[in-house]
Amino acid sequence: MSDTEAVAQDDDVDGVATVDTEDTDAAFSAIGEQQFFVEFFEQFDALAEEMKLHLDDDGLSGIVVDPANVGMCRNSLDRDALEHYDASGGVIGLNISRMLDILGMGDKDDLVELTLDTETRKLHIEVGGLSYTLALINPDSIRREPEIPDDLDLPATVTLHGEDLNRGIKAADMVSDHVRLRTGTSDDGKIACYIEAEGDTDDVDLELTHEDLVDVDASPGDGNSLYSLDYFKDINKPIPKDAEVTVELGEEFPVKLHYGHSEMTEDGDLAGDCTVMIAPRIQSD
Structure with missing residues (x-):
């Protein structure tokens, strides 16, 4: 792995925009x-x-x-x-x-x-x-900035509450160094999002059903990738718990998370927005 x-x-790698x-x-x-x-x-x-x-x-x-x-x-x-x-x-x-x-x-x-x-x-x-x-x-002494790719065309898009993402990451951290995000079908036949971790002895599985999610545009199996929990913990910590986080997933693809900063007006306008990406862990045979 x-x-x-x-x-x-x-x-200095060809083809990367800076x-x-x-x-x-x-x-x-x-x-x-x-x-x-x-x-x-x-x-x-x-x-x-x-x-x-x-x-x-x-x-x-x-x-x-x-x-x-x-x-x-x-x-x-x-x-x-x-x-x-x-x-x-x-x-x-x-x-x-x-x-x-x-x-x-x-x-x-x-x-x-x-x-x-x-x-x-x-x-x-x-x-x-x-x-x-x-x-x-x-x-000029700081590393040049690569562009975040906007054309990955990730097949699964799930919008969830920041507090649910935080709960899943905290639970995964109790048993493993890695966390899996995937889409699947819940018992009611609707699309759900799963945050999972497998440890040496214990496992964790948080199911976010269609009713738990803010929005979902995916089919079963569209998203299924494993990520380093250290990175996920670091990028999850600053995400406001009351934020709506849009998660884009593929199969063994980077995950893209997008969320807005705190509200700055009574009309709900946000102070800014953030996009974070994490590369996946590829499991070798």
Whole structure:
């Protein structure tokens, strides 16, 4: 059994699209609630130590891949979720865990103020009465960003509640180092989603029936793949438990999970969205 490192490859491999570094002298300032910034950076932190933060006109964005090329994350924070946002484009490099440590000095409703000093190339951060100046990283020294493929044409799509996904991953972690996601038929003859794990002595099987799921577009057997539980635990932790998570599956294919960040308005508009992929474990004969 070996990891299929099909999610991403190094940037010197032919045929892999990469994102070019943009102008690094861009002006940038933003003010918003701490919770929105934390949710944005946490999913990146699950896979990488450093990232290129894109200062787009419509908000913040980034793509990271883990060193083993097994997991990948594309994430965005909408400018409309922030009380103030001014960016002229460009990209900066930063240490993700250091950024989260600083944000963690405040509470979720505290306002965070970010200001880029274009002369010193440092990011000034104010949160909860704390002022911090963060040294940035040259974006050219950070691994180039592969594109998350949008044309995998995975045959099974299941939308479930974040709390159900979390329950299945926690249960699987009690018995195994791997977790299987598959679609099948429940006792009522309708399509169901299964989160399973087989240990040396114990097994776990969580059945999410048609009534448990938000939506499902699949046939029995369309989705059936095994994944590293370490990766699944890491990417599952930042997913809000009240989120609706769309899971795309195939047979021994990467899994693609898509979810939105916390609501920013009473109308249900979301602060941003995230797509995560994990390569499967292929069982050899």
